Amino acid sequence: MDERIRKMTYKEWTDEGTRLFGKDKKNWKFICPNCGNIQDYHDFEKLNVKNIQDVVFFSCIGRWIDDCKGEIGNHKSPCDYTNGGLFDFSKVRVLKDGKEISAFEFAAEVELDDDLTSQKEPEHNPEMCIPQGGVAA
Numbered sequence: 738m739d740e741r742i743r744k745m746t747y748k749e750w751t752d753e754g755t756r757l758f759g760k761d762k763k764n765w766k767f768i769c770p771n772c773g774n775i776q777d778y779h780d781f782e783k784l785n786v787k788n789i790q791d792v793v794f795f796s797c798i799g800r801w802i803d804d805c806k807g808e809i810g811n812h813k814s815p816c817d818y819t820n821g822g823l824f825d826f827s828k829v830r831v832l833k834d835g836k837e838i839s840a841f842e843f844a845a846e847v848e849l850d851d852d853l854t855s856q857k858e859p860e861h862n863p864e865m866c867i868p869q870g871g872v873a874a
């Protein structure tokens with residue numbers, strides 16, 4: 738058992754999100770445990786992703802960006818990581834309706850951590866993945 742994994746009830750989780758980012762879940766920011774990408778509901782909205790409320794804390798937004806080359810191991814960001822894949826790197830487990838749901842950490846918590854010093858800029862721009870200068874496919 739990995740002791741860094743935090744288990745919390747759904748209420749504890751929503752309380753924490755509300756304390757950090759306010760009541761509107763669309764403003765809650767999550768960090769991908771693989772690449773460190775910080776994402777919120779609005780980032781997914783721009784990509785017309787369905788069921789955003791189910792994936793924003795569960796899958797890195799790179800999965801919806803065709804030109805994104807981030808994957809487990811290469812540390813490019815954003816990446817195609819998801820908690821639902823072969824590996825689950827997420828450190829939060831939310832207990833809801835008798836089920837344990839893996840969740841990305843809230844971005845604000847990670848920023849307090851010293852081992853992720855590169856995440857100073859909270860705003861993420863998904864366009865960063867698109868190759869500059871029109872690279873031919």
Ligand SMILES: [Zn+2]
Nearest residue numbers: 769772797816
């Ligand atoms: Zn990622």
